[in-house]
Amino acid sequence: MTQDIRTEPAARRPGGRSARVRGAVLDTTLRELAEVGYAALSLEAIAQRAGVNKTTLYRRWGSREGLVLNAMLERGQREVPIPDTGSLRGDLAAYATEIVVASRTPVVEATIRTVASVGDREPRIADASRGFWRTRFEFAGEVVRRAIARGEVPPDTDPNLVVETVVASVYFRLLLSGDELDDGYVDRLAAFVAAGASAAGGAQR
Amino acid sequence: MTQDIRTEPAARRPGGRSARVRGAVLDTTLRELAEVGYAALSLEAIAQRAGVNKTTLYRRWGSREGLVLNAMLERGQREVPIPDTGSLRGDLAAYATEIVVASRTPVVEATIRTVASVGDREPRIADASRGFWRTRFEFAGEVVRRAIARGEVPPDTDPNLVVETVVASVYFRLLLSGDELDDGYVDRLAAFVAAGASAAGGAQR
Numbered sequence: 001m002t003q004d005i006r007t008e009p010a011a012r013r014p015g016g017r018s019a020r021v022r023g024a025v026l027d028t029t030l031r032e033l034a035e036v037g038y039a040a041l042s043l044e045a046i047a048q049r050a051g052v053n054k055t056t057l058y059r060r061w062g063s064r065e066g067l068v069l070n071a072m073l074e075r076g077q078r079e080v081p082i083p084d085t086g087s088l089r090g091d092l093a094a095y096a097t098e099i100v101v102a103s104r105t106p107v108v109e110a111t112i113r114t115v116a117s118v119g120d121r122e123p124r125i126a127d128a129s130r131g132f133w134r135t136r137f138e139f140a141g142e143v144v145r146r147a148i149a150r151g152e153v154p155p156d157t158d159p160n161l162v163v164e165t166v167v168a169s170v171y172f173r174l175l176l177s178g179d180e181l182d183d184g185y186v187d188r189l190a191a192f193v194a195a196g197a198s199a200a201g202g203a204q205r
Numbered sequence: 206m207t208q209d210i211r212t213e214p215a216a217r218r219p220g221g222r223s224a225r226v227r228g229a230v231l232d233t234t235l236r237e238l239a240e241v242g243y244a245a246l247s248l249e250a251i252a253q254r255a256g257v258n259k260t261t262l263y264r265r266w267g268s269r270e271g272l273v274l275n276a277m278l279e280r281g282q283r284e285v286p287i288p289d290t291g292s293l294r295g296d297l298a299a300y301a302t303e304i305v306v307a308s309r310t311p312v313v314e315a316t317i318r319t320v321a322s323v324g325d326r327e328p329r330i331a332d333a334s335r336g337f338w339r340t341r342f343e344f345a346g347e348v349v350r351r352a353i354a355r356g357e358v359p360p361d362t363d364p365n366l367v368v369e370t371v372v373a374s375v376y377f378r379l380l381l382s383g384d385e386l387d388d389g390y391v392d393r394l395a396a397f398v399a400a401g402a403s404a405a406g407g408a409q410r
């Protein structure tokens with residue numbers, strides 16, 4: 001089953017019939033989600049529209065949640081581009097804004113809430129989520145690697161920690177505290193984390 | 206109904222029969238949760254054990270989730286003490302560790318996952334959660350106010366932003382990425398955020 005839980009971007013998906021079926025199912029899943037919402041999402045409808053058997057869906061994705069999450073993984077990797085504003089603070093603010101916007105689409109919000117609610121009770125979802133965030137941070141770490149190259153932050157700055165801190169703060173407000181995710185907050189957060197990155201090399205020694 | 210959603214610590218709870226009933230119900234809820242777990246938690250059992258009518262529970266707390274959350278609010282405020290290690294970095298690491306430990310108890314984890322899963326669909330829970338975190342951050346901001354008094358961070362450092370960034374990072378790993386919440390991570394996080402606080406005054410100007 002593990003070959004179904006992929007985190008590489010769609011562009012790197014290998015060809016062949018199996019990959020085409022997989023792509024058709026995931027695209028259909030997102031279209032259905034957009035049309036009927038998560039609560040009314042039906043595996044029957046997806047199977048019919050994608051021209052596959054419903055048992056195929058269960059065999060490959062295990063559950064409705066697993067299917068939605070896998071669809072979101074690929075879509076998510078495509079839809080949050082890595083900004084390049086010329087400063088770490090600017091990049092982090094732009095990236096945080098993209099995440100806020102993406103997380104407010106009903107489909108993404110439903111997926112995130114589902115992941116947060118299941119935890120290790122659904123190992124396939126937990127694994128897929130771990131893989132998703134690992135890939136996401138690896139890509140987004142580019143903004144930190146560029147800041148290192150510019151001499152803006154120390155060479156031993158941990159790209160993962162910087163990006164994760166920003167992403168975590170956005171999702172905390174979305175999922176738990178419910179506090180405003182407005183531009184003012186995003187700017188203060190980006191300035192704070194960028195300042196931490198500039199200073200952290202020294203503080204950790 | 207709003208008078209039932211309180212965020213002040215138990216010690217400031219006013220007296221009277223209504224407050225006693227409330228306290229008995231919340232204590233019983235936590236005892237039942239510890240004994241049978243969230244999935245098997247029954248409002249009937251809580252009502253019987255606390256000596257109140259089940260309709261009273263529905264009237265005051267709206268749902269099982271609302272009741273559990275309110276019970277957790279008070280318990281949470283009591284159970285995460287504010288550390289005082291002499292440095293902001295040490296305090297943030299100690300505070301993060303307390304939150305990791307608390308979040309691993311089945312009752313707290315179940316409550317957090319429930320809150321994350323419902324969002325604005327359950328306004329009473331969303332409101333109570335907002336109030337809970339506001340109070341939590343207000344108390345925990347003490348570690349930042351002390352750091353300001355020691356001259357460790359600039360006077361205009363935002364206590365809320367500092368504490369929230371640490372708390373958010375812990376819950377992101379718990380709820381979404383599933384990455385390790387070990388001592389190594391907690392220390393790096395605390396060092397990073399403390400460095401950000403030391404530097405942020407300059408960076409934001």
